[in-house]
Amino acid sequence: MTERKVLLIDDELDFLEALSERMRNRGLNVATAASAKEAIQIAQRETYDVLVLDLNMPEMDGLETLKILKGNNPGIHVIILTGHATVEKGIRAVLSGAEEILEKPSNVDVLIRKIEKLVTKKMVKV
Amino acid sequence: MNPQWDIIGSEGFKFMGKMNASISHEIKNVLAIINENAGLLEDFMLMVEKGVPLDSERLKKLADKIQSQIQRADRIVKNMNTFAHSVDKTKGNVELGELLSLMTVLSQRLAAMKELTFSVVPPPDPITITTHPFLLENMIWLCLDFAMEMTGPGKSLHLTADADDQWASITISGLDGLRDNFSSEIFPGKRENALMQALGGRAVFDQSRGKIVLSLPREPGAQKDLKAAGE
Numbered sequence: 001m002t003e004r005k006v007l008l009i010d011d012e013l014d015f016l017e018a019l020s021e022r023m024r025n026r027g028l029n030v031a032t033a034a035s036a037k038e039a040i041q042i043a044q045r046e047t048y049d050v051l052v053l054d055l056n057m058p059e060m061d062g063l064e065t066l067k068i069l070k071g072n073n074p075g076i077h078v079i080i081l082t083g084h085a086t087v088e089k090g091i092r093a094v095l096s097g098a099e100e101i102l103e104k105p106s107n108v109d110v111l112i113r114k115i116e117k118l119v120t121k122k123m124v125k126v
Numbered sequence: 127m128n129p130q131w132d133i134i135g136s137e138g139f140k141f142m143g144k145m146n147a148s149i150s151h152e153i154k155n156v157l158a159i160i161n162e163n164a165g166l167l168e169d170f171m172l173m174v175e176k177g178v179p180l181d182s183e184r185l186k187k188l189a190d191k192i193q194s195q196i197q198r199a200d201r202i203v204k205n206m207n208t209f210a211h212s213v214d215k216t217k218g219n220v221e222l223g224e225l226l227s228l229m230t231v232l233s234q235r236l237a238a239m240k241e242l243t244f245s246v247v248p249p250p251d252p253i254t255i256t257t258h259p260f261l262l263e264n265m266i267w268l269c270l271d272f273a274m275e276m277t278g279p280g281k282s283l284h285l286t287a288d289a290d291d292q293w294a295s296i297t298i299s300g301l302d303g304l305r306d307n308f309s310s311e312i313f314p315g316k317r318e319n320a321l322m323q324a325l326g327g328r329a330v331f332d333q334s335r336g337k338i339v340l341s342l343p344r345e346p347g348a349q350k351d352l353k354a355a356g357e
Contacts, residue, residue, distance in 0.1 A: 012155050012158070012159060014159045014162075014163070014191055014195070015155065015158050015159045015162060018159065018162035018163045018165070018166050018191075019162045021166060021169075022162060022165055022166055022169060025169050056151060056239065057239075058238050058239050058240075058241055059241055059279070061239070083150075083151040083152075083154030083155050083158070084147070084150060084151055084154055103154075104154050104155065104157065104158035104161075105154070105157045105158040105160070105161035105162075106158070106161075108162070108165055
């Protein structure tokens with residue numbers, strides 16, 4: 001399996017640290033960002049297959065972050081991983097380019113299956 | 127004139143909903159951290175089964191993280207419980223230092239979203255007033271919401287309480303550097319005035335000093351004194 005490159009964005013540092021380690025344990029190449037600004041900087045230096053991001057973050061909320069990152073890299077897949085997504089926010093996220101929405105607490109294996117599905121879908125399209 | 131209860135009722139539901147959404151979001155975050163750290167423990171055990179040596183120091187750190195999140199959840203739930211019980215009585219004793227602390231803790235996550243912080247300076251001696259606890263909480267929230275909306279990121283809002291024999295006051299300062307779209311006519315508006323009328327007090331926004339002052343009677347009867355004094 002090709003190593004998937006994932007950028008995980010969440011302002012809860014303990015969450016970021018633990019989930020990224022679990023994803024790495026399962027063979028993914030994971031970078032982390034604790035804020036939207038940091039995520040935008042990281043994504044300018046490196047290309048990622050998938051973004052996994054929270055909707056509620058300080059400075060800039062997840063939807064704005066999603067629009068900027070998707071604008072810079074239209075081919076990137078986006079999974080929203082949030083505490084609670086209202087239907088309205090979910091629709092706005094999908095309209096902004098998110099393909100999957102998961103609620104916290106989530107199952108890491110479900111998240112990885114979704115990442116795999118999205119990346120494989122992209123490869124089939126190509 | 128009677129307080130406008132339709133406005134107060136509608137604002138109360140909005141306030142309760144906003145706080146509940148924020149609290150539940152925070153609880154979800156705590157659960158997510160516990161979930162991932164418990165998952166890491168599971169990962170380590172699977173590695174041990176495959177012959178990887180057990181790192182006891184690492185395990186201890188993970189257990190500490192889980193403990194600290196449980197304590198965080200306990201604080202959140204205690205505050206939520208205090209807040210929930212504030213609707214039990216239409217009149218009760220409220221200690222203003224404690225109330226300001228509760229309101230800032232409940233609003234902390236929403237402030238962090240706007241890159242703002244709160245600081246509460248507790249009064250040297252407790253200031254207890256007899257009032258409608260929930261309506262006062264709602265009023266403080268409206269002030270904080272207004273202050274957060276109108277000040278830019280990076281600011282800190284300060285909350286203090288003061289009192290004399292008959293009156294108590296709550297001051298929210300640090301509202302300098304107001305946004306360009308600010309209009310001094312919007313605060314206090316209809317909903318704030320309706321709430322302050324029900325509380326028997328008065329809200330004043332002093333734009334030049336960047337502060338909101340809520341004047342409240344220590345006992346409900348003092349409302350008449352304010353009217354008699356021609357405000």
